[in-house]
Amino acid sequence: MRQVIAGVVGLALVGTAATAALVMWPVGQEPAKIELAGDVQRGAYLARASGCIACHTNFEDGGAPLAGGAPLETDFGTFYPPNLTTDAQHGIGGWTVEQFAMAVRQGISPEGEPYYPTFTYPFYADFSDQDIADLWAAFQTVAPAAESAPVHEATFPFDQRWGLKLWRAAYLSDPQTEPVEGKSETWNRGRELVRGATHCGACHTGRNLAGARVASAVFAGNDALPGGNKAPSILPEDLAERGWTVANLSYALQSGVTPSGDVFGGSMGEVVQNGTRFLSKDDLRAMATYLLDSNLAPEDEIASIPASGPVLD
Structure with missing residues (x-):
C-alpha cells in the first residue's frame, strides 16, 4: 500500500513539476529593432485588409473605433478583442513598435503570454518590418479610448493560458504567402x-x-x-x-x-x-x-x- 501511495505521490509531483515548467516555458522570439519610418496611408490600407477595424470595433454597441469589446462566441468560450487605441492604460499606447511586432507576427503579448488563436496572428507571420512600421504609424493616429475590453470567458481548461503553448507547438504553421515560381x-x-x-x-x-x-x-x-x-x-x-x-x-x-x-x-x-x-x-x-x-x-x-x-x- 505504501508503494502505491508513494507512486501516486511521485506521479503527482512529476505532473506538478511538468506543469510548472510549461507555465515558465518562454515562447516567441524577441524581434530585432525596427527603426524604419512608417507610411500611415499604407498602414491604414493594410489594417483594413487585415480585418483590424472589423474585429476590434464593437459596431453593434456603438463602440469607439478599435476600442475592442465585440464578443466572439466559440465552443471554447466567449472572447473579446482588446482595445487597440493609443490609450496608454487600456490600449497599446504604452507599447513599443517591437512589442507590437511580436504581437502581430507571433501572437505574444508584451508580458510574454500567448494570445488565444481567435486573434488571427498566424496569418500575419510573414509581415515585413516595413509592414509593421506602416501599421504602427497608422495606429498612432487612432484616438485613445479609455475603456477596457471585457475579460475573456473561456471555459476550463481553455482558461489556462499556459496551455496555449502546447497548442502552438502542435498547430502553429507558416501562412505560406511566399511567391510561387512560374505564377504571374x-x-x-x-x-x-x-x-x-x-x-x-x-x-x-x-x-x-x-x-x-x-x-x-x-x-x-x-x-x-x-x-x-x-x-x-x-x-x-x-x-x-x-x-x-x-x-x-x-x-x-x-x-x-x-x-x-x-x-x-x-x-x-x-x-x-x-x-x-x-x-x-x-x-x-x-x-x-x-x-x-x-x-x-x-x-x-x-x-x-x-x-x-x-x-x-
Missing part, C-alpha cells in the same frame, strides 16, 4: 493577400476539436463558425461551379453584391463592409485570380470595379 505577379499578390492579410482561411477552413484549422481542408468550407454562421468552400473548382469568375468575384469583394444580384450576409457581409471594399482594384483582381487559380483576366472584364482609397477611421 497578380496571382502571387493574390496568394499573399488571401493566405496572409485578408486571412480567408480563418473562416473558410474547417477546425478540429482543438480549434485548429484542418491542414488537409484549407478553403474547403466551414459549417461551424462562431455565431452559427457557415462559410462555403472557396476552392477553385467549387467557385467555378457556382458561377464565379475573376470579374464577378472581384466586384463582389468590393460591393458585396453576388452574380445573382443578392448580397453577402453574416460574417462575409462584415468582411466586405469593413475590409475588402477598401482594397484597390488591382488587389481585388489579384485575390480573385488566386482563388480561382486563373490566368490574369483582361482589363476590360473588371473595368467596372472602382478603386478606393485607404481610410482607417
Whole structure:
C-alpha cells in the first residue's frame, strides 16, 4: 500500500513539476529593432485588409473605433478583442513598435503570454518590418479610448493560458504567402493577400476539436463558425461551379453584391463592409485570380470595379 501511495505521490509531483515548467516555458522570439519610418496611408490600407477595424470595433454597441469589446462566441468560450487605441492604460499606447511586432507576427503579448488563436496572428507571420512600421504609424493616429475590453470567458481548461503553448507547438504553421515560381505577379499578390492579410482561411477552413484549422481542408468550407454562421468552400473548382469568375468575384469583394444580384450576409457581409471594399482594384483582381487559380483576366472584364482609397477611421 505504501508503494502505491508513494507512486501516486511521485506521479503527482512529476505532473506538478511538468506543469510548472510549461507555465515558465518562454515562447516567441524577441524581434530585432525596427527603426524604419512608417507610411500611415499604407498602414491604414493594410489594417483594413487585415480585418483590424472589423474585429476590434464593437459596431453593434456603438463602440469607439478599435476600442475592442465585440464578443466572439466559440465552443471554447466567449472572447473579446482588446482595445487597440493609443490609450496608454487600456490600449497599446504604452507599447513599443517591437512589442507590437511580436504581437502581430507571433501572437505574444508584451508580458510574454500567448494570445488565444481567435486573434488571427498566424496569418500575419510573414509581415515585413516595413509592414509593421506602416501599421504602427497608422495606429498612432487612432484616438485613445479609455475603456477596457471585457475579460475573456473561456471555459476550463481553455482558461489556462499556459496551455496555449502546447497548442502552438502542435498547430502553429507558416501562412505560406511566399511567391510561387512560374505564377504571374497578380496571382502571387493574390496568394499573399488571401493566405496572409485578408486571412480567408480563418473562416473558410474547417477546425478540429482543438480549434485548429484542418491542414488537409484549407478553403474547403466551414459549417461551424462562431455565431452559427457557415462559410462555403472557396476552392477553385467549387467557385467555378457556382458561377464565379475573376470579374464577378472581384466586384463582389468590393460591393458585396453576388452574380445573382443578392448580397453577402453574416460574417462575409462584415468582411466586405469593413475590409475588402477598401482594397484597390488591382488587389481585388489579384485575390480573385488566386482563388480561382486563373490566368490574369483582361482589363476590360473588371473595368467596372472602382478603386478606393485607404481610410482607417
